[in-house]
Amino acid sequence: MPWTNQSGGPWGSGKGPWGSGPQQAGPTPPDLEEILRRGQDRLRRFLPGGGMGGRGFAMLALAALVLWGCSGFFTVGGEEIGVVLRFGREVREVPPGWSYHLPYPIETVLTPRALRVNKIDIGMREVGTDRRGGVTTTREVPEESLMLTGDENIVDVDFSVLWKVKPNGVGDYLFNIQNPQGTVKAVAESAMREVIGRSEIQPILTGARQTIEAAVLALMQRTLDHYNAGILVIAVQLQKVDPPAQVIEAFRDVQAARADLERSVNEAQAYANRVVPEARGKVAQIIQAAEAYRQQAVAEATGATARFLKIYEQYRKAPEVTRERMYLETMERVLGGADKIIVDSKENGVVPYLPLTELGRPEGKAPARPSNPAPRTGAGQ
Numbered sequence: 001m002p003w004t005n006q007s008g009g010p011w012g013s014g015k016g017p018w019g020s021g022p023q024q025a026g027p028t029p030p031d032l033e034e035i036l037r038r039g040q041d042r043l044r045r046f047l048p049g050g051g052m053g054g055r056g057f058a059m060l061a062l063a064a065l066v067l068w069g070c071s072g073f074f075t076v077g078g079e080e081i082g083v084v085l086r087f088g089r090e091v092r093e094v095p096p097g098w099s100y101h102l103p104y105p106i107e108t109v110l111t112p113r114a115l116r117v118n119k120i121d122i123g124m125r126e127v128g129t130d131r132r133g134g135v136t137t138t139r140e141v142p143e144e145s146l147m148l149t150g151d152e153n154i155v156d157v158d159f160s161v162l163w164k165v166k167p168n169g170v171g172d173y174l175f176n177i178q179n180p181q182g183t184v185k186a187v188a189e190s191a192m193r194e195v196i197g198r199s200e201i202q203p204i205l206t207g208a209r210q211t212i213e214a215a216v217l218a219l220m221q222r223t224l225d226h227y228n229a230g231i232l233v234i235a236v237q238l239q240k241v242d243p244p245a246q247v248i249e250a251f252r253d254v255q256a257a258r259a260d261l262e263r264s265v266n267e268a269q270a271y272a273n274r275v276v277p278e279a280r281g282k283v284a285q286i287i288q289a290a291e292a293y294r295q296q297a298v299a300e301a302t303g304a305t306a307r308f309l310k311i312y313e314q315y316r317k318a319p320e321v322t323r324e325r326m327y328l329e330t331m332e333r334v335l336g337g338a339d340k341i342i343v344d345s346k347e348n349g350v351v352p353y354l355p356l357t358e359l360g361r362p363e364g365k366a367p368a369r370p371s372n373p374a375p376r377t378g379a380g381q
Contacts, residue, residue, distance in 0.1 A: 072103040074111075081114035081170050090171045110174060114165035117234060120185050122192070123158035124239065146244065147193050153201040158240040159213075161188045161220070161233065169230025176228045184224070184231060191219040192236075201243075205255070209238050 075098050076082040082094030084101045085108045094109070101107040123145030127137040145156050163184055165173045177183050195215045199208065213236045220233045243251040315322040 068103050072101050072107070074099060074101065074109050076111055079113045079116040080111040081165070083110045083112070083170055083174060084108075085110065090175075093170055112165065112170065112174060114170050114173065117162055117164045118181070118184075120161045120163070120181065120188060121158075121239075122161070122185060122189050123156070144189060147196045149196055149201045149204060150198050151200045154244050155196065155201055155204055156240065156242045156244055157192060157196060157238065159188075159192060159216075160237045160239060161185075162235045162237070163231055163233050166230050166232045169232075172228045172230030174230075176230065180229070180231065183227070183229060184220075184233075187220050187223050188216070188236070191216045191223065194219065202258075204241055205243070205251070209241065213238060 074082070076094055076096045078096050080096060082099060083090055084092050084094060086102070086106065091107070096115075101109050121138075123141055124138045125141060127139050140158075142156075145158050147155055147157055149155055161184060173180060192212075195212055196204065199212065204212065217233050217236045220236070224231045224233065242248060311322065311326070
């Protein structure tokens with residue numbers, strides 16, 4: 001049975017074989033001719049004479065030209081540098097403040113935040129900050145922080161990079177790299193892994209932080225300069241350098257043992273530093289005493305020899321006198337400090353003897369022995 005419709009025609013009035021024709025969704029679009037006609041009517045009201053003569057078109061063109069010229073004014077923020085492009089090519093840089101460029105499409109301006117110091121965290125992410133205590137909550141990112149050292153150990157390194165655009169590198173920053181933040185992050189992670197891979201774990205965990213930071217900064221700057229990125233790396237700051245969480249307790253025990261070893265070595269070194277100088281002082285004292293004794297013995301022997309030669313010379317000239325003198329000097333040394341009794345052969349008795357040194361001596365005080373008593377002569381000598 002053929003398709004028929006009561007409203008006439010094989011498909012009905014505007015309907016298809018399925019019972020209805022295409023229907024427009026949503027509101028009916030406005031009529032373009034109606035909009036143009038209304039605009040012309042409004043424009044005629046403002047134009048002099050109510051018509052679109054040559055004068056009206058001239059005023060309209062002048063107004064459009066003024067608006068086009070004023071579109072070249074722009075402002076640069078406090079952290080921004082304006083880069084003016086003429087037909088897509090950089091012509092000048094503009095400091096913060098108000099400025100002007102030729103209207104579009106002759107010149108355009110880009111305003112990157114070239115004066116702001118940026119910070120990138122690698123190995124961790126800031127989750128939030130407690131408003132009361134001001135404590136920042138961080139989340140670990142193991143795929144970025146776990147690195148292999150030169151002695152085949154794993155270390156967990158979290159660090160931050162501070163960077164900004166070079167003063168004369170804004171053009172390189174805009175046109176030579178597509179994603180500055182991602183580029184700096186990738187270069188920083190690669191440089192840190194290279195420096196860690198050349199180092200052993202013990203210096204990394206103890207006192208090599210500043211060395212690692214300086215090496216990573218230098219390597220990052222060389223790489224970014226090779227890219228002509230126009231980026232200046234200000235600082236690399238190690239936030240955390242620890243062994244992996246699974247073995248951190250064992251590493252702490254090793255560190256404690258190393259600390260005990262260093263303390264024992266330092267104590268032994270301190271003891272050696274105290275004892276060795278004392279021993280060296282005693283050795284020097286003994287050597288000096290022996291040297292003094294040697295010089296004294298040599299001097300005494302030299303003096304005795306000289307004295308003997310002089311006595312011998314006198315003995316050769318007058319033997320009897322020299323013998324008498326030697327006898328008297330010997331008796332003086334022997335009897336000088338002894339108590340003496342003088343016996344006079346003529347009187348056949350003991351002669352009382354009182355040395356002159358006894359006259360001024362207090363009672364009960366022993367007489368002082370003269371160092372070189374004068375020779376005494378008398379009947380009993």
